[in-house]
Each structure stands twice: as structure tokens, then as C-alpha cells.
Amino acid sequence: RCRHCPPLRALQASAVLRRVSDEHKKEPLTSSSQQQFDSHPAGHQPEQDPQGPRPSYTGQGGQESEDYESEEQLQHRILTAALEFVPEHGWTAEAIAEGAKTLGLSVAAAGMFHSDGSELVLHFVSECNTKLSELLKQEQKLVQLGKAEKKPTDEFLRDAVEARLRMLIPYIEKWPQALSVLLLPRNIPSSLSLLTSMIDDIWHYAGDQSTDFNWYTRRAVLTGIYNTTELVMLQDSSPDFEDTWRFLENRVADAMNMSNTASQVQSTGEAVVQGLMGAAVTVSNAETSRAVR
Amino acid sequence: LCRCRCRCRALLSRPPGAPRALRGFAAGPEMHFGFQTVTEAERREKIYQVFENVAKKYDVMNDSMTLGVHRLWKDILVHKMNPTPGTLLLDVAGGTGDIAFRFINYVRAAREQQLQRKLKHHQDLSWQEIFDSYQEDKFHSLGDSQAVVCDINREMLKVGKQKAQHLGYSEGLSWVLGNAEELPFDDDKFDVYTIAFGIRNVTRIDLALQEAYRVLKPGGRFLCLEFSHVTNPLVSRLYDLYSFQVIPVLGEVIAGDWNSYQYLVESIRRFPPQEELKEMIEDAGFFKVDYENLNFGIVAIHSGFKL
16 A cells, blocks of 8 residues: 655644654653564564664655654554553453543544454563563573573473463453453464464573474473463462462473483383374474464 | 436546546536536535435435445444444434434443443442442443534434434434534544545535544544445446436435436446545545445445544
């Protein structure tokens, strides 16, 4: 879609889209949420520098994209503002309308999004994943600088999953609704890609260098751990979700044992091992191929 | 009538991609009224007369021409709007109030759901607080939503007001006489601006779009429901057949007015197609402009936001 009258547009000062320079002074880190559906957010996301204007997505009308934020950026702002109203209104168009109101926009701006709140949930998940990446990157930096000890794999995985799940705590009451939205057929490609990229991230920072079958098995296993722990968390009423973290600990320990057992068994019965590996690969292949599609 | 037909043949020889200037803008004093060519002033007068004549039978004719489907189209429009309680709607060329009534129903239902959810949420209030909340909610069954119906034609407004009384719509409605090209409202007032089957009759569409932009709040939404162009060739043939052979006849039989309905059908053919209207809306300053075809493009809903 091309706007064939850029001069006309630039003359008409947009009522809402702020100049990018203004926005930069206030929130230098917001654009990290732009790379929503990037499959490798962690290693490739550049650090935000507050000086130059960001390139916008709809960069076809030259003048407006340099000086003003794009519609996508405005939508991100609205969704971020809407998160505050989720505990009260749920993941719905109403929460988005309230969020738009706080930005000084009309409630009708919620019409830019689907009425089932899909974009709000996906936005939140992507923000959480970005936050997790930042966290893991910081930790890695500390380890590299020698200021912290490198954690053993099981502890690393446990802490990473716990940190990620803790981000759900403010919205835990309405999280079942969010899960059902994520499972809508229309949203499955996006939600699956967000999930796999997050798991990928965690393994990357855990130091996983595998280039063989292990790559698939590890991701399949961690995805299983994450999903089951998330479901347990939804029904957990213990103080500070202690039961959930204990469950997580056990699952991670199981996974570690499983890999040890596997190497022992391999030295005893090769045919049995082949069968097990084959099944795991088939399952994880199906999952990854669905994600790739 | 035969004057229409003769001119029709002459004008149809013009290439279909006629520059926009000849359709929506006044290139000199020449404008179209159906397939006739008239001056701007004549056009306004003629259109006013058309609607003055059909006002009383407007709803009946809508039902018979579209076999009741126009109700679905209007329902879809309001569903797409998805208004939350507290929304201020301006329905331009709203005449007999169809959109406004649907809006009120929708908002009322949404408000009830909202109140129920609030009750469930506040499980631990004291008796005094519960009593207070009942008191305040009783008077807000619409949650401060308001619909303003604006029309240029007094007769249409009269019919609309009578209908409202008859159907029992008392609160949340206002009726204003006004011209879409020069609205009697302040800037940045409304959340949603709708114009259903009205923009076709506006003489200067660009002015109407600019006015729409002006009266909407930042973030406000523009919605236009209008007859549009059918691309599917089979449907197009059937549609043309129905439009030119059946509708004027119905007009004569039911409303006693062949000419008005001939005008209606011709004005549909002269109206800009979907993409062109989308560009015109973008020119007025709206963002995220999009359209949705209903029934193969017989009708289209255009939507834009004031961002």
C-alpha cells in the first residue's frame, strides 16, 4: 500500500502520532518490543541508542516515517498501556479501550485491534520474552566479567523458567483466558513461534552448542517442562507459588536424570535406544515443523 | 424518464477510469445526479427532493429492495464498531435512525455484561458500598453513551424521531439538522463517526471526509457503509439486472415514485469504487484505512482512524 501524497500528509500534522524525537527522550527501550516475531531476539537485538530516529515499518512515505512514529509504534504504546487494565477487564477489547483512554485517545481506537484481545496477549508474551532475554544477557555478561559463577545447567534452566513464569504473576487470575486466546487457530503460528524462540533463547544462554539430535530433544524437553509448570502455576495457591517452583525443580531433575540414563542405556542395549530416540525425534520434528510453518 | 436513458447511453461511453475530479469533486459547475449532468446547486436540490419524497416509505422500500438484507449489513457495521459503554457516536445522514438504534442496543447489552462482571469482581464489599453501587448504576444503563443523529433532510429526521418514540428509545439519542459538508459541531468531539448509505448523496465527498476528520477525537474512528462495485462478473450481471429492472418498478408500486429509485440505482453506479474511496479517505488524513466487502462488493464498509 503506497501513500502517493507524502507532501499532503506531512503538512497535515498528525493528531496523535508523536514525533519520534520526543518519544526517544522519554522511552529509549520501547522499540525492543518492535521485533515481536523475530525468531532470534536475544543475540541479534541491538542495544538501543537514543540519538538517531528509529526506522519505522511503514517506511514508504519518506517524510512521515522519519519524523513521526509509525502506526505500529502507536499500537505498541496502546497495548502497553492496556496491560494495566487486564486484571480488571481481562484480555479484551475493553482493556485496550481503557489503555487508549490513558494515552488521551478515543476509546474507538481499540477498533484497530481484534475484538478478542489476541494482539494484547501476543504483545504481552513477546514483551516477557524480551525481558527474559535481557535478563539472561545481563547474567551472561556478569559471568564473562568474572563477577559471578557460571551456574550448572539444571540450576540455570530452573532459574530461567522461574524468572519467566514470575512475569505472569500480576496477571495470573486472567492467565487461563490468555492461554485460550493463544490457542485460537488464528494465533497458533504466532504463539508457537514465540514459545520456540523463548526456549531457544534459554538454551542458547545455557551454553548449548549441540548440532545433532540433542538440539531437538533438549528443546522438546524444555518446552514440556515450561508448559507443565505453567499449568501447575495456574492452580497453585501456595504462598509465593512455592509448590510450583518445587514442581519445576523436580521436572528439571527428571530431565537431567533422563539424559544420564540415556547414555547408560546406550552402552547396554543399542536397539532399545534407537527406538526411544526415534520416537522423540518424530515428536519434536512434528513440533518444529509446525512451528516453522 | 427517457431523458435519463438517452443521457445514460452518452455518459456510459466515457472510459470507466474517469479521473476522480469528475466524480466526487466539482470540476466547474458540472456534477452528476444519477446518470444526468447537473450543476452543484441543482444536485443538492434534487437529492433533497428525492429524500423528501421517500421519507415515509424509506424503511419499507429498504426492506423490499434488499429483501431485508440491509438489516444484516447494518448489524455487521455496528458489530465491527464494537462500541464500549461511554462511546459518543455521530451518525451522519442517519435519517431514520437505524444505526443509532442498533448502537444503543449494543451498548446496553455491553453495559449489562460489564455490570455483571463488576459485581463478580467486588465480592467483598460492605453492605453500604453495595447499596451505593446499585444506586449509581441504575441511572447509567447506557454508561454515558450517546448517539447523535444528523441529517440534512427534515422529513427523514421526523420519521426517525417517530420511529424512536414508537420503538421506545428514550435516552441517549439526539436529533440534529445538519449538512455533512459543514457539520454544526465542535472539533474533536466524537468517538465514532458513521455514515451509512449516505455518502453517495453528498455533493462534495472530500468536504464531508474533512468534516468527519475534524469532529472526531484523536484516536476516533470513521466508518462508512455504502453500496460499492461488484467485481465478480456473474454476480455483477445479476445485480445489474435486478437494479435496473426490478428496483424502479418496486419504487413505483410501493412508494409511487419511479424516478427517485431510478436515481438511487444510477447513483450507486456513479459512486467511486472501493480502492478510490479508500484513497479519498486517506487524503482526508485518516490512517489504517481499510475496507471489507459484503456480498461480493454490493456493499462495502470502509474504516479509518484519526491518528
